[in-house]
Amino acid sequence: MKSRLRKLFALLIFPLLFSSANIGIAEAGFGITPPYVRNTSLTRNSTYEQQILLVRSDVNVAQKAELTLDAPGIEDWIEIVEGAEIKMPRGEQKVPMTVRVTVPGDADFGEYKGSIRIRTLPDDNQVTGGAVSISLGALVDINLNVIDREIKDFRVRRISVPDLNEGSKLAWLFFPGKIRFDMLLENTGNVDISPSEVEFRIYDRSGKILLEETSNLGRIDEIKPYITETVTAEIPTRLPAGTYIARYRIFNDDEIKQEGDLSLNIMPAGTLQVAGFGFGGLSVPHKVSILLPIFAVIIALIYFFNYRRKNLLGRN
Amino acid sequence: MYTREELPQYVKTAGKVTVLTAIAGFLVFMTAFIFDFGAQELSKVSAQGAASTTLTVLNTPPSFDVFPYEVVESSTTTPTNSGNSVQWAAIGSDSNLAPYFLLICSTNASPTANAAANPSSLGTEPPECDGGAIQWGVSTSTISGQQATVSTTTIDSNDGPSDFAEVNEWYAWVCDDDPESPRCINVPSQGLYSTSSSPFHVNSRPVLTAASNDGPTDPDSTVTFTSTATDPDSVEADDDLRLIVCSDNTTYDNNTNTCGAAEIASSSVTAITNPSAARLLSSPIQDQSYTAWVYLVDEHDHEATGPIQADFVVNNVAPTLLNSNIDLNGGSDLVLSVPAGETTGFNLEFTISDANSCENAGGGDEITGYGVSVFRTSVGTTSCDSTVGPYDPNSCYNSGSGSATWNLSCTETLACSGATSTDVGYTCSFPLWFVADPTEGAESPFVGDSWSAAVRGIDEAATGTMVTGVSSVGLGQFLAIDIEDAEITYGSVEPGQTSGGGMLTATSVALNVGNTGIDQRVEGESMCEEFTVGNDCVHTGTTTIPASQQRFASTTGTAYTDLEAQILSSTTPVELELNVPKTTGTTTLDYQKATTYWGIEVPGTITFAGIYRGLNSFVGAVSEIGEW
Numbered sequence: 038m039k040s041r042l043r044k045l046f047a048l049l050i051f052p053l054l055f056s057s058a059n060i061g062i063a064e065a066g067f068g069i070t071p072p073y074v075r076n077t078s079l080t081r082n083s084t085y086e087q088q089i090l091l092v093r094s095d096v097n098v099a100q101k102a103e104l105t106l107d108a109p110g111i112e113d114w115i116e117i118v119e120g121a122e123i124k125m126p127r128g129e130q131k132v133p134m135t136v137r138v139t140v141p142g143d144a145d146f147g148e149y150k151g152s153i154r155i156r157t158l159p160d161d162n163q164v165t166g167g168a169v170s171i172s173l174g175a176l177v178d179i180n181l182n183v184i185d186r187e188i189k190d191f192r193v194r195r196i197s198v199p200d201l202n203e204g205s206k207l208a209w210l211f212f213p214g215k216i217r218f219d220m221l222l223e224n225t226g227n228v229d230i231s232p233s234e235v236e237f238r239i240y241d242r243s244g245k246i247l248l249e250e251t252s253n254l255g256r257i258d259e260i261k262p263y264i265t266e267t268v269t270a271e272i273p274t275r276l277p278a279g280t281y282i283a284r285y286r287i288f289n290d291d292e293i294k295q296e297g298d299l300s301l302n303i304m305p306a307g308t309l310q311v312a313g314f315g316f317g318g319l320s321v322p323h324k325v326s327i328l329l330p331i332f333a334v335i336i337a338l339i340y341f342f343n344y345r346r347k348n349l350l351g352r353n
Numbered sequence: 354m355y356t357r358e359e360l361p362q363y364v365k366t367a368g369k370v371t372v373l374t375a376i377a378g379f380l381v382f383m384t385a386f387i388f389d390f391g392a393q394e395l396s397k398v399s400a401q402g403a404a405s406t407t408l409t410v411l412n413t414p415p416s417f418d419v420f421p422y423e424v425v426e427s428s429t430t431t432p433t434n435s436g437n438s439v440q441w442a443a444i445g446s447d448s449n450l451a452p453y454f455l456l457i458c459s460t461n462a463s464p465t466a467n468a469a470a471n472p473s474s475l476g477t478e479p480p481e482c483d484g485g486a487i488q489w490g491v492s493t494s495t496i497s498g499q500q501a502t503v504s505t506t507t508i509d510s511n512d513g514p515s516d517f518a519e520v521n522e523w524y525a526w527v528c529d530d531d532p533e534s535p536r537c538i539n540v541p542s543q544g545l546y547s548t549s550s551s552p553f554h555v556n557s558r559p560v561l562t563a564a565s566n567d568g569p570t571d572p573d574s575t576v577t578f579t580s581t582a583t584d585p586d587s588v589e590a591d592d593d594l595r596l597i598v599c600s601d602n603t604t605y606d607n608n609t610n611t612c613g614a615a616e617i618a619s620s621s622v623t624a625i626t627n628p629s630a631a632r633l634l635s636s637p638i639q640d641q642s643y644t645a646w647v648y649l650v651d652e653h654d655h656e657a658t659g660p661i662q663a664d665f666v667v668n669n670v671a672p673t674l675l676n677s678n679i680d681l682n683g684g685s686d687l688v689l690s691v692p693a694g695e696t697t698g699f700n701l702e703f704t705i706s707d708a709n710s711c712e713n714a715g716g717g718d719e720i721t722g723y724g725v726s727v728f729r730t731s732v733g734t735t736s737c738d739s740t741v742g743p744y745d746p747n748s749c750y751n752s753g754s755g756s757a758t759w760n761l762s763c764t765e766t767l768a769c770s771g772a773t774s775t776d777v778g779y780t781c782s783f784p785l786w787f788v789a790d791p792t793e794g795a796e797s798p799f800v801g802d803s804w805s806a807a808v809r810g811i812d813e814a815a816t817g818t819m820v821t822g823v824s825s826v827g828l829g830q831f832l833a834i835d836i837e838d839a840e841i842t843y844g845s846v847e848p849g850q851t852s853g854g855g856m857l858t859a860t861s862v863a864l865n866v867g868n869t870g871i872d873q874r875v876e877g878e879s880m881c882e883e884f885t886v887g888n889d890c891v892h893t894g895t896t897t898i899p900a901s902q903q904r905f906a907s908t909t910g911t912a913y914t915d916l917e918a919q920i921l922s923s924t925t926p927v928e929l930e931l932n933v934p935k936t937t938g939t940t941t942l943d944y945q946k947a948t949t950y951w952g953i954e955v956p957g958t959i960t961f962a963g964i965y966r967g968l969n970s971f972v973g974a975v976s977e978i979g980e981w
Contacts (some may be wrong), residue, residue: 066692066866068833072975073794092690092833094866131690154874154926156970162886169841169880169903169951171861174972175832176874180795195684195824196677221684242636243573243708280775282675297823299677300706300776 065095067157067173074115074136074153076263077182078227085138085263089177091123091155092131099160100125102132108151108179114138115179117153124160138181146185153177188226193287193295194265195221200302202309203278210323213273214303215313218253220287221267222260229259234288235270239301244282249274254317273318278305414466414529414536415453418498419444421525421542423549429589432554434655435509435517439489439553440502443542445527447497451475455492455501456526456537458482459516466528466535480528480537487516489523494530501527510557510585511658519588523551559584559594561657564647569666572636572708576665578618579629582649582657592651595620596630602646602660610650617645623652637710637775639719640669640814670708671817672720672810678704679822681727681806686793686826687785692833693866693944695784697760701725703822704767704778705810711769711777713813718769720777722811725761726751726819727783729790729799729828734807734819746786746939760784786939791830791868798978804828833867834973841951841969849957857904857911857918857950863971865933865945870981871973872933873949874926875919877903880967889923894958898965899923903953907931913952926972932980 074087091102102123108115118135125132136153156174197219204213216237224230235257239249253270260266281303286296316324421443427433445453452475456464462483469475476494495501508515525544528537544550562581570576584592597619599605599612606612618632628649642664649657680702689696705720713719724739729748737749744754752761760783767778792802803825809817843852843859852859865871880898881890890897904918907929911917919927931947938944 066833066835066864068690068692068831068867068973070688070690070831070867071794071829072832072869073796073830075795090688090690092692094692094694094835154972156972158886162888169843169877170966170968171836171839171841172968172970173834173836174874174970175834176972176974178796178975193824194826195680197680245573285677295823297677298675300675300704 065093067091067093067175069155069175069177072175073178073180074138075178075180076138077180077184078188078225078262079138079140079181079183080185080187080227080262081140081144081183082142083140083227083262085140087136087138089134089136090131091125091134093125093157096128096130099127100157101160102134103156103158104134105154105156106151107154108149111149111151111179111181114140114144114149114181115151115153125157126160136177140181140183144183146183149179149181149183151179153179184227187228189228189230189289190224190226191230191232191260191289191294192223192225193220194223196285196287196295196297196299198283198299198301199311200304200309201274202311202313203303203306204273204275205306205313209326210319211275212314213275213318215311215318216251216272216274216283216301217311218270218272218285219267220270221265223265224260224262227262229261230289231257231259231268232270232287232294233290235272236286236288237272237274238284239274239276240282240284242280242282244298248281249276254314271314273314274303276303278303278308412451412529412531412534412536413448414538415445415447415451415497415527416538417443417527417542418446419500420545421455421457422544422546423553424502424504426548427553427555428548429554431548432519432556432586432653433507434556434653435507435512435558438504438506440504441490441523441525442500442502443525443527444498444500445495445538447529450497451529451531452494452496453501454479454494454528454530455503456480456482456528457489457491457503457505458524458526458541459487459489459522460485461524461541462486464526464528464537466537467530468535469530469532471532475530475532478530478535480526480530480535486524489521507555510555511560517555519557519586520552520554523553554588556592556651556653556655557585558655559592559649559651559657561647561649561659561661564596564661564663566645566663566665569668570634571668571670572634572638572640575631575633576618577629577631578645578647578663578665580627580647580649580661582628583626584651586651591625592653593623593625594628594649594651595623596628597648597650598630598632598663599646599648599660600644602662605646605648605660607656610648610654610656612648617643634667636708637773638667638708639712639714639772640667640709641714642666667709669812669814671815672705672707672812673817674703674705674808674810674820676820676823679806679808679820681804681822681824682826684824684826687789687804687828689785689787689789689829689831689868691787692831692835693787693864693941695786697782697784699727699783699785701727701761701763701781701783701806702766702779703781703806703808704776705808705817706775707810707812708775709812710772711774712772718777719812720769720810721813723763723779724752724809724811724816724819725763725781725783725806727785727804727806729792729802730805730825731799731802734821738807738819739809747788747937748790750783750785785828787831787833787866788868788936788939789828791828793827794830796975796978797830797869798981828868830869830975831867832869832871832973832975833865834871834873834971835864835866836971837862837864837946843951843953846953846955848955848959851913851954852952853913855913855952857906857909857913857952859951859953861949861951861969861971862946863931863933863949863973865936867973868935870933870935870976870978871931872928872976872980873931873947874928874972874974875905875921875949875969876900876923876926876972877921877969878923878967880965882961882963882965884966884968886968894956896959896961898953898955898959898967900967902956903951903969905929905949905951907947907949909948909950911950913954918952921969926970928974932976935981
């Protein structure tokens with residue numbers, strides 16, 4: 038009798054069990070970009086960071102992203118800076134997460150793989166009853182390579198040249214104008230790097246007549262591995278005020294990493310409140326014309342004091 | 354006969370005869386003087402047939418104290434330009450202090466000196482050259498000992514027959530007009546000084562017959578003015594000719610043969626015929642017709658009659674861009690962030706230059722527009738220019754498709770600063786669809802590509818060529834998934850029964866709303882009444898349906914008990930090779946999708962009747978390249 042009642046109850050109730058469609062989670066897309074943490078030029082003791090954006094279509098509900106790392110053998114290397122759970126507040130369409138890879142000093146050289154599973158969940162943990170709710174997620178692929186050789190390479194992402202003052206004369210010395218050639222570089226290698234040389238060929242406004250060839254003076258600041266940063270090459274020019282076309286080439290040793298044309302506006306001296314070249318920008322003859330008298334005076338003084346010392350010693 | 358023996362006698366008589374003769378003569382003279390014999394008396398005496406002496410003292414001609422010379426040298430090297438005067442000067446003097454004239458003739462034939470009416474009208478009758486000679490000029494009456502000058506105005510040979518040849522001999526005379534016997538110096542002078550002596554030279558004007566130029570000309574190109582020109586002078590050598598081109602016909606200076614700031618061009622190389630002059634038309638220069646007046650000048654700075662107008666035209670040229678003046682997204686990679694939608698706010702900056710200036714001749718804008726395309730690099734501008742047609746949300750966005758298709762929005766951030774400026778700068782923002790081809794990451798069929806922007810300038814009359822920015826950027830992979838229906842409907846199931854009559858009939862449809870191919874990993878939770886996220890079901894045989902009771906497959910017609918039906922796990926995600934290709938269209942109908950088929954078996958042990966809750970997760974993963 039009991040068994041019959043139970044069966045009857047089940048027949049009345051269970052048909053309703055999965056028929057409802059009140060699902061409130063998977064109503065909009067979810068995505069990540071980029072879907073990988075990839076670096077094939079890691080070295081021991083290096084640190085690499087990759088930012089990944091978690092994005093969604095529907096911003097009207099608060100969600101959280103649950104992160105599960107699956108990277109056998111390299112779990113200790115990998116840190117998700119924001120933690121294993123990332124809030125996606127209502128109204129926020131995209132939320133960043135940062136994966137930091139720290140390669141230990143004793144890591145074996147080779148390839149390492151893994152993944153980070155991201156699953157979105159309602160921030161209030163509630164699911165709607167009556168059916169199987171759905172949550173969306175995405176998989177971050179991890180692909181790392183630890184190598185034992187240096188890679189010196191960079192990518193030029195952007196260049197720019199602000200206006201500059203023309204060179205100026207002080208007595209017989211000519212201080213050239215200073216071209217500040219800004220380069221947004223991404224270090225795609227695994228050691229500090231900067232362009233080995235930046236070369237300018239400056240033409241008249243029509244681009245037909247070559248007026249000056251010049252290249253950077255001094256060293257260009259280096260960029261750390263895996264970083265994108267702006268560095269500046271300082272290039273002297275002796276051209277007067279005017280508008281010119283410059284054809285530039287950025288070198289990584291013998292390789293030309295980028296070449297292109299840009300417009301160069303040289304203003305009359307003193308127009309802009311920017312510093313020009315100092316002693317370093319002088320031509321070799323002008324440098325010699327300053328240094329030679331100084332050296333001569335120093336030598337004369339040394340000689341004089343030596344002579345005097347000898348005389349004093351002789352008297353004593 | 355003189356003998357030595359009679360010497361003493363000679364001495365006695367020597368000188369006596371001479372003395373007596375002298376005394377006699379003296380006495381005669383004194384007698385005549387004492388008795389007042391005058392000239393008349395003597396004449397009468399003569400007329401009366403007495404012996405007498407007559408003497409006519411003639412007027413003497415003036416002479417040169419300073420020989421004649423050309424006041425302004427007129428020589429082969431420095432001729433007198435036609436229309437200018439040749440002037441001579443000399444100083445003469447007359448022995449009786451009478452005034453004199455300086456007469457310049459073309460031959461050495463003796464001139465005719467004319468007599469004044471009387472001594473009181475001296476200096477009124479100038480002499481004349483011989484009838485066969487050309488009289489270049491005669492001075493006014495000049496006081497003896499003072500400088501006399503005379504000049505003549507030359508006439509151009511182009512103006513018709515005249516006395517003036519290119520080379521003209523001259524002979525200078527000084528004459529008086531003595532009433533009784535006017536006279537000229539016997540021998541004329543041609544001057545003593547090499548550069549100012551006879552002959553004098555007349556430089557005729559060159560002849561400018563026609564002038565033109567080789568325009569229309571582009572900015573930063575050279576316009577050349579040519580002429581049809583000759584010069585009539587030929588002594589020693591033909592005169593060199595040159596052109597001077599001015600922007601007006603009022604500022605030309607005949608003395609300096611320049612027109613100052615109005616000068617457009619002048620001959621850098623002279624020629625004896627048809628000289629030319631060139632001018633590099635440095636940009637910026639507006640496209641329009643420019644007034645030009647062509648002057649012809651010979652080597653003695655004598656200009657031709659004219660000038661001749663030869664206006665030139667500067668062509669309109671299309672605007673240009675430098676490849677470094679196109680900046681796509683500040684050098685940063687393009688990151689898509691809206692599943693199944695457009696990601697907005699990408700940035701593009703560029704500067705357009707026009708060699709015709711950014712301001713037109715009417716004062717308006719020369720640069721009137723632009724054409725833009727943003728594309729995957731291997732597509733290139735050949736396929737993806739800014740015109741109507743090539744738009745493809747996967748790889749080519751172009752302004753020609755219209756703002757309804759691609760909402761490129763640009764504002765002018767560098768305004769034209771006037772006719773001497775060439776540049777106008779723009780800053781634009783634009784969207785990209787979620788299907789835009791990714792170029793970053795090893796697992797992409799587009800690795801090696803990147804994204805670039807190309808821009809062309811448009812002005813009033815020309816459209817420039819597409820210029821691609823020197824820096825390209827990457828576009829990241831965008832893994833995005835959606836489930837078409839947000840539920841898995843199993844329908845009515847009794848304990849001990851399987852949904853769908855034992856077949857996997859419930860479905861979930863995965864949509865590819867990113868730019869990669871996707872696969873799907875599935876995991877799920879057990880179902881119970883009290884289930885919430887993080888609060889898993891307590892596993893009892895009567896109130897919990899384990900996750901493993903759900904099975905799924907990627908193909909329809911799979912039975913719950915088939916081996917292809919995979920068992921859902923709450924701990925180990927199961928990859929289902931859905932192989933959803935990359936979506937290439939932007940409408941919902943275009944979305945690539947794949948269906949997962951589901952079934953559930955409710956355990957027969959379940960006794961609790963009520964609402965069961967559960968959660969299945971669909972984790973998208975980038976599929977293999979070959980499955981995009």
